[in-house]
Amino acid sequence: MPDSPPATRTYSYLGPTGTFTEAALAQVPEAAGQVWKSVNNVGEAFDDVTSGRSVAAMIAIENSVEGGVSATQDALASIPNLRIVGEYLVRVQFALVARPGIELKDVNVVNAHPVAYAQCRGWLEANLPAHGHIPSTSNVASALALFENDLADAAIAPPRIVDHHELNVLAENIGDNQNAVTRFVLVSRTNRLPEPTGADKTSIIAELPADRSGALLELLEQFSTRGVNLSLLQSRPIGDALGRYRFIIDADGHILDERVADALLGVRRFSPRVIFLGSYPRADRAQVEYVDRYDDGVFIEARDWLRSLVSGEPGA
Structure with a gap:
């Protein structure tokens, strides 16, 4: 009998077609030729x-202008058994688009995703000072809504939207920060750790044990005393009482790096709840730098020394 074709795999992404999230998923080699499922929100x-x-699902987690995406961070804190297996960067550019026949002088109301709107606020205030704003669920949905009703005259959308729909570009590159980048993560249920590459990142969520002076400093010291740099530290309310926060942390390095593993042990002893989100290659492939006294061999030698003291080895 002939071999059966390999089963296809499905990847979810925030759609519809043409979103920045889809552009991030296009960077995943394993997703090529597979089924891509468009969804409406992070929860779905x-x-x-x-x-x-x-x-797996491709989700935005951080923007270089607006910071962390709270919906993603809160979902990762509340849904068990999810792991980040990769991160991807997409340069964010926006265009103001409209139905054929609409000109810039005709625009009074703009459809826009709240994050996109915030990133284009300066341009809008300078060029459309009296405009109104209708929030949309995604950057592409803001443009598609123009065909569904006449509540808005124009929309903020990715430039490539015109490749998929009959829309006119009223203005290009309207973002206030031309260097804006959004960081996306690929999330799955796997427990398999990618091998260390030397250019890795480890993500966790940790709660403080109490609302007291010095608690956050104690948490950060678990990393600083092991020479582990943090590339992201963001607080989110736990929600059960005022003053109770969890922290989303990205640490440079892999959990199999001795300094990172030792730091995580310190966090686990300190925090009442730690969620390990994964160790994965950095999107920029930049090698993690650290001083020699935090090399793996130093931690291994220290453990061997302590073991010899406990066992009573001669000369220990």
Whole structure:
């Protein structure tokens, strides 16, 4: 009998077609030629993963202008058994688009995703000072809504939207920061750790044990005393009481790096709840730098020394 074709895999992403999230998923070699499922929000994407409908979901987690994406961070804190297996960067550019026949002088109301709107606020205030804003669920949805009703005259959308829909570009590159980048993560249910590459990142969520002076400093010292740099530290309310926060942390390095592993042990002893989100290659492939006294061999030698003291080896 002939061999059966390999089963296809499904990947979820915030759609519809043409979003920045889809552009991030296009960077995943394993996703090429597979089924890409468009979803409406983060909750739906993660539900696809936890239910097994998708092998992974591509989700925005951080923007260089607006900071962390709270919906993603809160979902990762509340949905168990999710792991980040990769990160991807997409340069963010926006255009103001409209139905054929609409000109810039005709625009009074703009559809826009709240994050995109915030990143284009300066341009809008300078060029459309009296405009109104209608929030949309995604950058592409803001443009598609122009065909569904006449509540808005124009929309902020990715430039490539015109490749998929009959829209005119009223203005290009309207973002206030031309260097804006959004960081996306690929999330799955796997427990398999990627091998260390020397250019890795480890993500965790940790809660403080109490609302007291010095608690955050104690948490940060678990990393600083091991020479581990943090590339992201953001607080989110736990929600059960005022003053109770969890911290989303990205640490430079892999959990199999001795300094990172030792730091995580310190965090686990200190924090009442630690969620390990994964160790994965950095999107920029930049090698992690650290001083020699935090090399793996130094930690291994220290453990061997302590073991020899406990065992009573001669000369210890």
